Amino acid sequence: MPDLRLHNSLTRQKERFEPLDPAHVRLYVCGPTVYDLAHIGNARPVVVFDVLSRLLRRLYPRVTYVRNVTDVDDKINARAQQSGEPIGAITARTLADYHADMAALGALPPDVEPRATAHIADMIAIIERLIASGHAYAAEGHVLFAVGSFPRYGALSGRPPDEMLAGARIEIAPYKRDAGDFVLWKPSSDDLPGWDSPWGRGRPGWHIECSAMSWRYLGESFDIHGGGADLIFPHHENELAQSVCAFPGSGFARVWVHNGMLLVNGEKMSKSLGNFLTVRDVLARGPAEAARLLLLRTHYRASLDFSDFAFAEARRELDRFYRALERRPAPPADTVPESVLEALCDDLNTPLAIARLHELADAALAGDAPASAALRAGGGMLGILQQDPSAWFRGGPDAAAIEARIAERQAARRARDFVHADAVRQALEQEGIVLEDGPAGTTWRRA
RNA sequence: GGUCCGGUGGCAGAGUGGUGAUGCAGCGGACUGCAAAUCCGCGUAUGUGGGUUCGAUUCCCGCCCGGACCUCCA
Numbered sequence: 001m002p003d004l005r006l007h008n009s010l011t012r013q014k015e016r017f018e019p020l021d022p023a024h025v026r027l028y029v030c031g032p033t034v035y036d037l038a039h040i041g042n043a044r045p046v047v048v049f050d051v052l053s054r055l056l057r058r059l060y061p062r063v064t065y066v067r068n069v070t071d072v073d074d075k076i077n078a079r080a081q082q083s084g085e086p087i088g089a090i091t092a093r094t095l096a097d098y099h100a101d102m103a104a105l106g107a108l109p110p111d112v113e114p115r116a117t118a119h120i121a122d123m124i125a126i127i128e129r130l131i132a133s134g135h136a137y138a139a140e141g142h143v144l145f146a147v148g149s150f151p152r153y154g155a156l157s158g159r160p161p162d163e164m165l166a167g168a169r170i171e172i173a174p175y176k177r178d179a180g181d182f183v184l185w186k187p188s189s190d191d192l193p194g195w196d197s198p199w200g201r202g203r204p205g206w207h208i209e210c211s212a213m214s215w216r217y218l219g220e221s222f223d224i225h226g227g228g229a230d231l232i233f234p235h236h237e238n239e240l241a242q243s244v245c246a247f248p249g250s251g252f253a254r255v256w257v258h259n260g261m262l263l264v265n266g267e268k269m270s271k272s273l274g275n276f277l278t279v280r281d282v283l284a285r286g287p288a289e290a291a292r293l294l295l296l297r298t299h300y301r302a303s304l305d306f307s308d309f310a311f312a313e314a315r316r317e318l319d320r321f322y323r324a325l326e327r328r329p330a331p332p333a334d335t336v337p338e339s340v341l342e343a344l345c346d347d348l349n350t351p352l353a354i355a356r357l358h359e360l361a362d363a364a365l366a367g368d369a370p371a372s373a374a375l376r377a378g379g380g381m382l383g384i385l386q387q388d389p390s391a392w393f394r395g396g397p398d399a400a401a402i403e404a405r406i407a408e409r410q411a412a413r414r415a416r417d418f419v420h421a422d423a424v425r426q427a428l429e430q431e432g433i434v435l436e437d438g439p440a441g442t443t444w445r446r447a
Numbered sequence: 448g449g450u451c452c453g454g455u456g457g458c459a460g461a462g463u464g465g466u467g468a469u470g471c472a473g474c475g476g477a478c479u480g481c482a483a484a485u486c487c488g489c490g491u492a493u494g495u496g497g498g499u500u501c502g503a504u505u506c507c508c509g510c511c512c513g514g515a516c517c518u519c520c521a
Binding site: 031033039043046073074075157158227229231235258262267268269271272297301302303309310316351354355356357365425435437438443445 | 514
């Protein structure tokens, strides 16, 4: 079994992964803020960390994967105000949609999916600890984290605190001691969600929930913290500062893993730019499995330019894999080939793992049944190639009607009426159905 | 402006201090009634200028280009 090596954003180096407790690996990933449909950029970390969790489960006896749900947030409040829909309804509906979309992309649910609103007491407990230890202060109903109290502030994002503020385009609230201080707790007016606290009725700042929920489910120190690269600053920097100051001596997350951004036409996909493509949009254009493969064809830390062309290409690649599986049916096997495991263990090199799958597909097409079994098992590590090839090629409605027309063509061919036979072929081709004549008869697939 | 990341064939995309993976597309051939698929074969790439080295795509420096973060963001 190869050693797992991961790139740690904290050290900016690839390091050998050594769990705090080899009997129990703990992973925390930042999840969605539930106010709108997930876009394909939101799906990238889900798919990436799904692969990481599958790999960890293969390598270690027990893994706890926590992914939070942010269900208290000013974007949610704004959405509710704008549409008139109650906050609870928005978050419940959006979370259900999120679950459906991520399941369609083949992502397994995390072990724990805690919601921020269910952990207000944990957040208050951490804030109290921070105040007691001099790392936070209350001012005008707010509680702020004092960045000056934490010398290592800026280490994760690589920004010395003073420089960090020079170009910041934020208006500095007058009650802040230091321009970089950030909100742990803020007051809520009556029309906004709020909870009673030692500082009055209010709601949490953005970062504190992750400190609270990771603490609650994984402890003061855990192994891996994941999320999008855009979260490094300020979210993860702040989270790290809060947690380490609240629990002195703890290391918080040992390894920080960040996925690169998804681009559309060379620009970052983001809600503010309005150029986002929802997972739904993507699923309407092609198979979910092709979307998943597309997300894994690029190394997770690199940026990935989403395009229809790449989506179609991913689909053709899957055609090849499923063709190999169909030609050489293999019993289910869960012996993941070493070549695939080795690629994944090298900082989750999914593009290389996919290249290794192609080697197996070649062997399977040449008649090697064990290679076919290995292909399916290796695909399983990536969360692909688990469906029946027949469903991949011929799934969907109208199968019976298509079969009937193929039979009609076969009759024509037997009668050597090739004009009629070709007319049927062409008609089906117009409908996106490709026929393949072989020694065992004619088979078909959707192009 | 500050910090960081990256520039590999037509496209996508890995690895590597010493003959440059893999896929898609393209071309030629085999196979096929015709196709499709498959198989065989072919071609084309390391942004740029220096440095280190016997040798650099790989390490170092400058430059150019692209992107991210510094504000909600996956």
